[in-house]
Amino acid sequence: MTKVVTLAHYYTTPEIQEMADKVGDSLELSLFARDAEADLIVFAGVRFMAETAKILNPQAKVVLPDMGSTCSLVTMTDISRLKKWREEHSDYVHVAYINSSAEHKALADWIVTSRNVDDIIAHLYEQGKKVIYSPDRNMGAFLNFQYGYDMPLWDAVCEVHDKFNKVALDEAFSLVSGDKYLIAHPESPLPVLHESDYIGSTSQMLNWVRDYNGNSSAVIFVATEDGILYNMKKARPDLDIRQAPIYTGCKCNSCPYMKLNTIEAVKAAQEGRGGTEIDYLSEELMKEAKKPIDRMLEFSERYYRK
Incomplete structure (x- = not known):
């Protein structure tokens, strides 16, 4: 069977x-x-x-x-152009977000997720390495701002997270008289992340909501795809959880894919x-794409076991 x-x-x-x-x-x-x-x-x-x-x-x-x-992080990335970009930065370590195609991963030295990207890039800088980051421009911009890096960045975005904007958030915040929080995925634009009380991966944001022990009447805005709100509201039906707006009045932002x-x-x-x-993936392509994934997993097993 x-x-x-x-x-x-x-x-x-x-x-x-x-x-x-x-x-x-x-x-x-x-x-x-x-x-x-x-x-x-x-x-x-x-x-x-x-x-x-x-x-x-x-x-x-x-x-x-x-x-x-x-x-969109895949469709906005031309692999031949990425390869040329990689060659232009041959003395850099290429760190690529897991939200990328197999061909993209095969051109990377490290794969990261939104949960471990901070620790892995910090580890590389501690070793004196220079880093280029792809494909998510917003996440890379946040890392450069937050930690003072100067990483060259690839120019692709998640079309869902890139729609969140500060103007719509400020309007939504102004309508809430009591306590309010914004938690956001690092694929969101930098002005949105500047407004955030917590920035993390999808699972980390879910855990933040599960562990929340503040004012029960507070409004929690979530800047990520609307699917996770189902899990958040299931975990904490006592909380007022809302998706962050993408423009005034709109509270729905779904990934069409x-x-x-x-x-x-x-x-x-x-x-x-x-x-x-x-x-359709050749054995050679899978072998090359697996190397940076394994490097990430081995690092995570060592680092997070401490």
Whole structure:
């Protein structure tokens, strides 16, 4: 009998999350996929996540319910131009965000996530290394500002997080008379991050909400994709949790690619009658892309065990 494991990202709809064996952010799901003893992994997320799962567990059949579920950080990155940029900075360490294609990862020295990027880049600077960062311009700009780095940055953004803006936030804040907080994903623009009380990965923001013990009547604004609000409100139904607006009056900001993971598409993939198998990555490409991922995982195992 075929053993099927279904993974769903926090940004998918609640109905899709209820169909999954594991719900998490991209790193959590990739690690789960790596260790899963599954014949078929259905990855309800976006393409780079399914590719990462295949790279980490090449023996499993990995299926993406809808091949159209890509990411603007991938589509805004021309690999030939990236390779030239990398060659122009040959004496730099290339750190790439996990939200990138397999081809992109193969050109990197290190892969990072929004959870460990601060520690890994600090580690490299402590060693006297020079760093270039790709593909997320907003995250790189925040790191340069926060820590005084001068990293050359690639010029791509997450089209969802890049829509958050300070003007809309200030308007929303002005309508709240009591306590208010803003928690934000580091893919958001720098002016938004300057306004934030907490900046972290999807899972870290969820944990912040779970652990919140301040004024129960406070309004908590969340600057990230709206899917995670389901998990936050489920964990803390006692709190007033709202998505940060992207312009005055708008409180909805969804990733169109994540929402391609429909109930019908996921069911078809689970039953082996739909979806697209991640079988187009060559062994050599997976080998090269795995090196910077393994470097990240080895660092994390050493660093966070202390």
